[in-house]
C-alpha cells in the first residue's frame with residue numbers, strides 16, 4: 001500500500017501553486033498556435049462563461065424537480081438547436097456530456113427501437129462509414145452490436161454505391177457524418193437518407209463538428225448540401241455545443257425527429273428501495289454548468305454573432321488552404337467543406353514536417369490515411385495565418401533538404417521497427433506505449449527525430465489490432481503515478 005493520501009490538509013494557496021506548476025507542461029492553446037481540442041470565443045464571452053459557471057457550480061441537473069431552471073435551460077437549448085437544424089416542433093432531445101455520449105444515446109435508442117419492433121433480431125448490425133468517429137465503435141462495443149464498415153470513395157466520403165449491398169434484415173442503423181473528423185468532408189446525407197427511408201432504417205447524422213457551423217455557413221451564402229432534419233430519412237442528429245457552439249466542455253446535443261423516438265433513450269427503474277428513478281441520458285448526477293453556459297452562449301452571440309464567428313473562421317480556413325496548396329508538394333485531400341481539413345504530401349515525410357512545426361511552437365494533430373496533418377480552426381487562428389505559412393514553408397524546405405541518406409536510413413529503420421512490431425506485438429507495443437507515455441511528460445524535449453519515425457511506424461502497421469494494443473498500453477502507462 002502506498003501512502004500518497006495526504007495525512008493532513010494544506011493551505012489553498014500552496015495547492016494552487018502545485019497545480020499551476022503541473023500545468024506548466026500543458027499546451028498553450030491561448031496563443032492561437034494550436035489547431036485542435038480547444039474552442040474559445042473572444043475574451044468578453046469568456047467572462048460571461050466564468051460568471052455563469054459560478055451560478056451553477058453546485059446544482060445537479062439530475063433533478064429537474066429541485067432545479068427546474070436547469071430543465072428549462074436545457075429545453076431551450078434543444079429547441080434553439082432544433083430550429084437551427086430545420087426540425088419542426090416535434091423534434092426533441094437532450095444535452096449530454098459530449099459527442100461520445102450523444103452518439104452512445106443515439107445507438108442505444110436505435111437498438112431499443114429495433115428490439116421493440118422485432119425482438120427476433122439476433123445479430124444487430126450498424127453500418128458505419130470507415131470515417132465515422134470511433135465513438136460509434138465504442139457504442140457498438142458497449143451495446144454488443146456488430147459494426148459493418150462502409151468504405152469511402154476517392155474523396156473520402158461514404159461510398160454510397162456500396163451501401164445498398166450492406167443493408168440486410170439485421171441492419172438496425174446507419175450513420176453519416178457532417179462533416180467527418182479526419183477529412184472534414186460531408187457524407188452523401190441526402191442519398192443515405194433516401195435509402196434509410198426506403199428500408200425503414202434508423203439514420204443518424206453525426207454533426208458534432210458541423211451542427212453549430214454549417215448552418216451559419218449557409219447564412220453566409222456558402223452552398224451546403226442538406227444534412228439536417230430537412231432530409232426526411234434522418235432520425236437523429238448529434239451536435240457538440242462544446243465545439244463550434246463555443247460552450248464549456250461537457251456539452252453536446254442529441255436531437256431526435258420526435259418525442260416518441262426520444263422516449264426510447266430514457267431510462268427508468270422503480271423496483272428498488274429508493275423509489276422511482278429516471279434519467280434522460282447516460283449520466284446520473286451531472287453538472288449544471290455546461291448546460292447553463294450553453295444557454296448563455298447561444299443568447300450572447302445569437303444568430304448574427306455565430307455567423308460573424310463563422311465568417312472569421314472561414315476567412316482563416318480559406319487563407320490556410322490557399323497558402324498550403326501554394327507550397328509545392330503539399331495538398332489537401334478530399335473536398336473539405338468547412339474549417340476542418342488536413343494536408344498531405346506525396347513526396348516528403350509529412351510527419352517530419354510536423355516535427356519541424358512543433359519545434360517552431362505549432363501544435364497540429366496528425367491523421368494516418370492519408371498520412372497528413374490535421375486542422376480544426378477557430379477564429380482565434382486567423383491572426384496567425386501568415387506566421388504559420390512562413391514556418392510551414394521553412395519546415396517543408398528543411399525536411400526536403402535533409403541529407404537523403406539520413407532519410408533513407410530512417411525509412412529503413414522504420415521498416416525494421418514495423419517488422420519487429422508485427423513479429424512481436426506484445427512486447428513492442430508495450431515498449432512503444434511506455435515510451436510514448438514518457439515523452440508526453442517530457443514534451444518539450446520530445447520533438448526529436450524519434451517522433452516522425454514513431455508516427456511513420458503507426459501509419460505503416462497493417463494489423464490495426466496491434467495499434468489498439470499499443471494504445472491500451474499507452475493509456476495504461478500514462479494514468480499511473482510515476
Ligand SMILES: *Cc1c(COP(=O)(O)O)cnc(C)c1O
Nearest residue numbers: 098099100133180181206208209
Ligand atoms: C468530436 C467528435 C465526436 C466526439 O465528441 P466528443 O465530444 O469528443 O465526445 C464525434 N464525432 C465527430 C465528427 C467529432 O468531431
